[in-house]
Amino acid sequence: GDSVTQMEGPVTLSEEAFLTINCTYTATGYPSLFWYVQYPGEGLQLLLKATKADDKGSNKGFEATYRKETTSFHLEKGSVQVSDSAVYFCALPTDKLIFGTGTRLQVFP
């Protein structure tokens, strides 16, 4: 069945470091793919999305490219900030929405 596999955290980085959070998926057809972010004590916010193969979603300096050949949608940011500390979820829409397990990012000054 459809599924999402996301790298385990936490990921701990210094400010201005490069970030990669891996996400791979298994799906029937070619669904959209999403990254959500959850700041402490809050709900989830849509960070970025890609609707078809080779699309690149981007927002707030984060990017992810929908790669059909590797069934991946890795999240990247060139220079993280302390304010990026949050939990990041990769998600695959089906009739519901399938989430990865979430990756906690901690950025230290």
Place this chain on the structure above:
Amino acid sequence: GAVVSQHPSRVICKSGTSVKIECRSLDFQATTMFWYRQFPKKSLMLMATSNEGSKATYEQGVEKDKFLINHASLTLSTLTVTSAHPEDSSFYICSARVTGRNSPLHFGNGTRLTVT
């Protein structure tokens, strides 16, 4: 953009009482809303899918008599935790989808329920 409002953000109740959580889509109509539960440092667990004008569809293992869901209008779904117990303490989040299955879900800010 699409906004989902969830209320209350925090609630503390005594064991045995019931608590109602509201989820509203403020600027769009949502025929389908989803209710999630999140345990500390864990991912989201889908509890049920709420469809306007019909019965909710519950995920396996979720007690429908304990977690009552009502989706009375295109902009409002409610989750009532009945006869709450301390093990029901959790973070509950609702979400709504604007259009089809490939459109993203928009989430409320969640409700922190503490049962004493």
